[in-house]
Amino acid sequence: MERVVTMSVLFTPITLPAPEGPGLVLRNRAIVAPMCQYVIDAEDGVPRDWHLQHLGSFAAGGFGMVTTEATGVEARGRISPRDVGLYDDEQQRAHERLVTFLHSQGAAAAVQLAHAGGKASTFPWLPGQPDGTVPAADGGWSTVSAVDGPVLPGLSAAAGLSREGIAEVVAAFAAAARRADAAGYDAIQLHGAHGYLIHQFLSPLTNTRTDEYGGDEEGRTRLAREVAAAVRAVWPAHKPLGIRISATDWVDGGWDVPASARLIRRLAEEHGVTWVDVSSGGLGGGAAIPVGPGYQVPLAAELTRQLAGTPVVVSAVGLVEEALQAETILATGQAHAVSIGRAALRDPHWATSAAARLGIDRTELPRPPQYWRAGW
Ligand SMILES: Cc1cc2nc3c(=O)[nH]c(=O)nc-3n(C[C@H](O)[C@H](O)[C@H](O)COP(=O)(O)O)c2cc1C
Incomplete structure (x- = not known):
């Protein structure tokens, strides 16, 4: 009898290329x-048992790669006081434990390196918590951004970074990248989205600087390019470097898809970036975002088209x-991978x-053998 072979793009391995070697196969x-x-x-900032079971269950659950939550490259870069960091030895050891477990379940491990800038020190987005900036008396801290002032209404005023301050932020990203390598991570995703520091510099909505870090696209993208360069310089050449961007602010006169495509092409050509996760929004305040099934897929599709080659x-x-x-998203070439x-x-x-739904043979499902009787 003929064997019926199910073809699924979603369950076909993919390689995230790296400057040297075969790249990272998911x-x-x-x-x-x-x-x-x-x-x-x-x-x-030290990840704990919760993070192990939270991220670990996704690895046991068959995903190709698991990305950590936004991980502060310095204490004042955390979105909330209760966020994960990667700027001291204890944090690094805890990350290593996470990575070891993710690997044991067959998943690759990516760390999202983040600096929240003027959107740092906010209350946790949990039921019953207030909005806005945590006051210093309650464990909050002063924030930084491209210019002086609140990044969004309801947030405390950030202080515009000096050139020296920018250099310190860039160095913090590089130091965290070194620690990420020591902890065993396979990939880095720079957080360039959702209105956090890198995006605050990219967007004309929040970057009105008049020095070489502001003004035109060349200036506004300088921080992103310097961070990518500094991270790429210390991150092993056989490991892929990626970035998450907000491809649009959904606001006229804001950051947009053509600028995103130009930035990613440049990051790829000049700084070896080989993965972009295409999100949107975070700075537009009252921007009308057409939220619905796959609402950001057209943005990814346009970037896929523009980054061909x-x-x-x-x-x-x-x-x-x-x-x-x-x-369908993958089979129609709108993106190469999906983030869930x-x-x-x-x-x-x-x-x-999903693998079972798409008809993958039971013997090839990405599940721990001890779960075989679950009956997928
Ligand atoms: C609980 C929660 C926490 C999130 N934290 C982050 C984060 O740390 N970094 C980030 O870039 N996006 C964060 N996001 C956004 C998600 O990564 C994702 O882009 C968004 O939820 C849309 O995808 P989905 O519809 O599959 O959830 C968060 C979303 C949720 C629901």
Whole structure:
């Protein structure tokens, strides 16, 4: 009898290229999106058991790669006091424990390196918590951004970074990248999205500087390019470097898709960036965002089109929740991979379930052998 072979793009391995060597091979194209947990009561940035089970369950759940939550490259870069960091030895040891477990389950491990800038020191986005900036008396801190003033209404005024201050931020990214390598991470995703520091510099909405870090696109992209260069310089050449961007502010006169495509092409050509995760928004205040199934996929599709011929792997994110939806996005060439957020919270085994749904042979499902009797 003939064997029926199911073809699934989602469950075909993909390589994130690196400047040297074969690159990073993911067992499939389902990536867990970064998701802040706000669970560190000690406010010391050290990931704990919660993070191990939270991220670990996605690895056991069959994803090709798991991305950590936004991980501060310095204490004042954390989004909230309860966020993860990677700027001291204790944090690094805890990250190493996470990575070891993710690897044991067959998943690659990516760390999202982040600096929240003027959107740092905010209350955790948890039920019952207020909005806005945590006051110093409650463990908050002074924030920094491209210019003086609040990044968004309701936030405390940030202080515009001096050139020396910018150099310190760039150095903090590089130091965190060194620690990420020591902890065993396979990939770095720079957080260039959602209105955090790198995006605050990219967007004309928040960067009105008049020096070489502001003004035209060359100036506004300088911080992103310097961070990528500094990280690439210390991150091993056989490991891929990626970035998450907000491809549009959804506001006239804001950051947009053509600028995103130009930036990513340049980061690829000049700084070896080979992965872009395409999100949107974060600075537009009252911007009308057309939220619905796959609402950011057209942004990823446009970047995929414009970046054709480069080594950059494009991942789409945002209400990609169904196996067939994800498969269609990839099969129609709108992106090379998908990032899954909330659907993975609801079902950490989303990837295994999707593989079963797409007809992958039971013997080849990405699930731990001890779960074989679950009956996918
Ligand atoms: C609980 C939660 C925490 C999040 N934290 C982060 C984060 O740390 N970094 C980031 O870039 N995006 C963060 N996001 C956004 C997600 O990564 C993702 O882009 C967004 O939820 C849309 O994808 P989805 O519809 O698959 O959830 C978070 C989302 C959720 C639901």
